[in-house]
Amino acid sequence: MYLEGEPTNLGARAVEVLTVLVSEYGRVVSKSELLDRVWPNVVVEENNLQVQISSLRKLLGAKSIATVPGRGYRFCLPVDSDTERPAGAPAASPQTPKAVDDVLSVLPAMPGPVWGREADQAALDALLPAPLITLVGQAGIGKTAFALSVAHAWRPHRRDGAAWVELAAIADPDLVVSMVAQGLGLSSGGQDPLHALVAALKPLQVLLVIDNAEHVLDAVTRLVQAVMAGAPDVRILVTSQLPLRLPNERVFRLGPLSVPPMGTTxxxxxxxxxxxxxxxxxxxxxxxxxxxxxxxxxxxxxxxxxxxxxxxxxxxxxxxxxxxxxxxxxxxxxxxxxxxxxxxxxxxxxxxxLAALDWSHEMLSAPERAVFRRLAVLAGGFTLDLAKALAHDQDLDEWAVIDVLGSLVDRSLVMADAGETPRYRLLDSMRDYAGLKLVESGELPDIRKRHAQAMVAMMDAAYEDYWAQSDASWLSHYGPEIDNVRMALDWAVQSDQNLALRLLGASSPLFMLLGLAPECRQRGQALEQLATSPQPGADVARFWLERSRLYWGVGNTLMHDFALRSSALYRAAADRRGLYLSLRCLAGSGVLPSVQALSVLDEMAALEQPDWPIRLCTQRLLAEVTVLKSIEHMAEARRVCQNLLVRAQSAGLEGVVSAALNDLASISMALGDTDAALQTCAQILARGRHRRDNFVLHALAVMACVAFVKSDLATARSALTDFVSASRSRDWEWLGLYAGLLALMAALEGRHEAAARLLGYTAKAYEQMGSRDVVTVYAWSRSNGLVQDALDPTVFERLKGMGAELDPESVATWALSPPPG
Missing domain, CATH: 1.10.8 (Helicase, Ruva Protein; domain 3)
Incomplete structure (x- = not known):
């Protein structure tokens, strides 16, 4: 053996070990391979190999051969194949390492399959030519498992394999270079460890995976930048909660696993x-x-x-x-x-x-922690404006909040949903965690109040926009805020009822257009006593007006009574629009005597302004249709209704369109035009499939009524079965209004005792409503006559009394029980 041209006293086994290491320059040689090649067909102890390695290090230097724990050894000194050597000296390996199957043998084994990431894998494969891909995602989303799967899939396509470097265990950024070098089995010593590492990487074609980089991101960024510049055949995959923001970086954001909808097989x-x-x-x-x-x-x-x-x-x-x-x-x-x-x-x-989220939280700056925890009170997503209103303080102005929110999105602590108006959200786990931090900070009461105030301001603006915008435009802007409205109401009812009263009045159109009128009615009951106390004002007037609008067709007496209160307040305040809308509810309740109702319509016409938006003006037409139906001027009512329909369609007022179609269906029934009634009902049902529209209930009821008129009991039962199902899904909306049809079905099927009970429920519901239309009058009169003919009067009255106490679910059970035989 020669060293610098001079022979050395080195044993044959040591020479053979050195020969193997030099010949395999560019990769780690495992202990088992060295034992097989130096001691073929001989069983020796592993410490024999350690003795030979020690001898070589004494001769060549301590850093000449690197030990890669758990893997083997790597020769680290430069090799020059052009140097003239004395006779008998071993031939040096070429400068360029030979192609090998695997530059490392510590790529962690896959603990199991990676479920549901096939599409992500395909999308990431398309990015592979990029020198740097950063896989970002929130804590616990599965970045490590996915990156490991990618490393195993890509490893055969890199001449020198794939290397895995785990950084979670280190806290000192200065250790990043040595950790990467150790993971690769490369030298990184000397005055400039990073330079030495890049030099060692330069001849390799390897995939380098750096896992959990977020807490030492600056150091990883410097390392990656140097590797990209000095080792062009190296491909780098980094997992992190933040991108590195380097040129040529491709960011791949890993989202949650897909969840199927209910009802899937x-x-x-x-x-x-x-x-x-x-x-x-x-x-x-x-x-x-x-x-x-x-x-x-x-x-x-x-x-x-x-x-x-x-x-x-x-x-x-x-x-x-x-x-x-x-x-x-x-x-x-x-x-x-x-x-x-x-x-x-x-x-x-x-x-x-909790530990996974603590890991992410500890890396946040103080402003980032403040904004993150304050977002906990938001539900169902939020806009940038809402975040700014909620998260600012004396040290965080609106622009600072924007910057911090961007950082939280980068870290995948906040999700950003693309759209014309971007919305942001916290996943439930993140939101719960942020809530814990908000409680710990002592800020919860103040932030909850700030949230409620912000929602009041937003919904005040929404209420004004409602009268001037189409349903689709208005709902696209304000519809996503329903969960935030609910949360603000929940807090305000307990902590600031004046604020709750204002918010409920402002948000009532949102509940109605989303088909959530029953919920809004229930929420308002808790505030009626407050609104009854002597505190006149615009908020109270609006509360009673919207309470009235919510009871159309459900409780016409309440609709009338609430409208009386709001009209008095608006009249005293000389509020033209508020009075106009209150009069619409008075006339539309169907409770007023005909002469008085016609007088109210005249007052509405006098109040109307030529520059009012179409939605406002349709309110008089809606009231007029109701009044004309109540005085049985059906032909004129149909003409007004058709005019209303055209105006509503032109302005995109989908809710008004459905109301007009509903009126047209019942008017056609009253005029005996059952074919027109069915055609209109079909239109309503087709529209209802694409929007949460409670008018489908009216359409199904009218269809059942037409079927009864035509003696088609099977079609009537089918329509009423659908009606009960739809009503149940809408908190039993309009069940009482059409309970008479359920009683009629039971009577026609020979289930007279069930029909008697259902008539008891119907009578109670009609008493609460205060008025009826052609469908309900027909259902009541016919079913009542059939049951009276079939049952003893005493039995009939007893069963009716029992039926008056039924709950909606029991009504559904009695109504849909199978016919006898």
Whole structure:
């Protein structure tokens, strides 16, 4: 053996070890391979190899041969094939390393399949030519597992394989270079470790995966920048909660696993990553578990509540064998206690969902933490303006909040939904965590109040816009805020009822256009006593006006009474528009005597202004149709209704269009034109499939009525079955209004005792409504006559009394029981 041209006293085995290491320059040689090649067909102890390595290091220097723990050895000194060597000296390896199957043998094994990421894998494959890809996503989303899957898939396509470097365990940025060098089995010593690392990487074609870079991001950015500049054949994949923001970087944002909708089949559900992962993790503990149709919806519901977040799903699934599916579901409100396990092999930050989020939270700056926790009171997404209103303070002006929000989006702590007007949201787990931090900060009461005030300001503006905009335009802007409105109302009812009264009046159109009128009516009941106390003002007047509008067709007497209150307040305030709208409700209630109702219409016409938007002007036409129907001027009512329909369609007032079609259907019934009634009902139903429209209930009722007129009992039952189902889904909206049709069906099917009970319920509902239309009058008179003929009067009255106490679900049961025989 020669060193610098001079022979050295080195044993034959040491020379053979050195020969193998030099010949395999450019990769780590495992201990087993060295033993096989230097001691072929001989069983020797591993310490024999260690003795030879030690001898070589004494001769060549301590850094001449690197030990890669758990993997083997790598020769680190430069090799020059052109140097003239004395006879007998071993030939040096070429400067360029030979192609090898695997530059590393520490790429972690896949712990199991990566579910539901096929589309993500394909999209990431398309980015592979890029020198740098940063895989970003929130804590627990599954970045590490996905990146590991990618590394295994890409490894055969890189001449020198793939290398995995895990940075979560280090806190010192200065250790990044040495960690990467150790992971690759390359030298990074000397005065400039980064330069040495890049020089060692230069001849390699390797995929370098750097996992969990967010807490040492600056150091990783410097390293990646140097590698990209000095080792062009290296491809780099970084997982982080933040992008590196380097030229030629491609950012791939990893989202939650897909969750199927309720009602999906088992086979279809298993194609979604969230369900497949959940089932796989449960079966890992309980091999007998099978996903069956009986508990499929519960599994889907769990995955939805867990936001499709891989870590949360894994932790929840681990609890199923102990608690059962129902037990896990019931305990999700305590998700940070539920979602943990103590497997020592799992990194600490992944042993609980709380720890994973703590890991992310600790890396935030003070302003980022402040904005993040204040967003916890927002529900169902939020706009930039709402975030600014909520999160600012004396140290954070609106522009600073914008910058911080952008940083939180980059870190995947806040999700950004693309659209004409961007909206932001926190996944439920993130929101719960931010809520914990908000409570810890002591800011919760102030932020809840600030949120309610911001929602009042927004909905005040929405109320003004409502009268001048089309339904679609208005709903696209304000519809997504319904959950924030609900949250603000919940707080205000308990903490500031004056604010709640103002907010409920302003947001009433939102509830109505979303088909949530029953909810809004119920919420308003808690505030009626406050609004009755002597405190006149615009907020109180609007509250009573909107209460009145909410009771159209449901409680006409209440509609009339509430309109009287609002009209008095608006008249005293000389508020022309408010008085006009109150009069519309008075006339539209159908309670006023005909002469008085016609007088109200005249006053409305006098109040109307030529520059008013179409929505406002349609209110008089709506009232006029109601009045004309009540005095049985049906032909004139149809003419006005058709005019109303044209004007509403031209302005995109979809709710008014549905109301006009509903009136046309009942008017056609009154005129005996059943074909026209059915045609109009078909229009309403077709529209209702695309919007949450309560007028489908009217259409189904009219269709049943036409079927009864034509003695088509099967069609009537089908329509009423659909009616009951639709009413149930809308908190039993208009069940009482059309309960007479249910009684008529029971009577015609020979179920006279059931019909008697249903008539008792109907009578009570009619008393609350205060007025009836042609359909309800027909249903009551015909069903009442049939039951009176069939039952003893005493029995009839007793059953009616029992029916008056029925709840809606019992009404549905009595109504839809199968006919005898």
């Amino acid at each position: 088992v086979a279809e559900a298993m194609k979604h990553g969230a369900v497949a992962l959940f089932v796989d993790q449960v079966k890992a503990i309980n091999r007998h578990f099978e996903l069956s149709p009986a508990h499929l919806d519960r599994v889907i519901g769990l995955c939805q509540k867990l936001d499709g977040v891989a870590l949360a799903i894994k932790l929840a699934a681990a609890r199923v064998p102990l608690l059962g599916l129902q037990g896990v579901e019931e305990r999700l409100s305590e998700r940070f206690k539920l979602l943990h396990h103590g497997q020592s092999a799992t990194p600490t930050r992944q042993q609980t969902l």
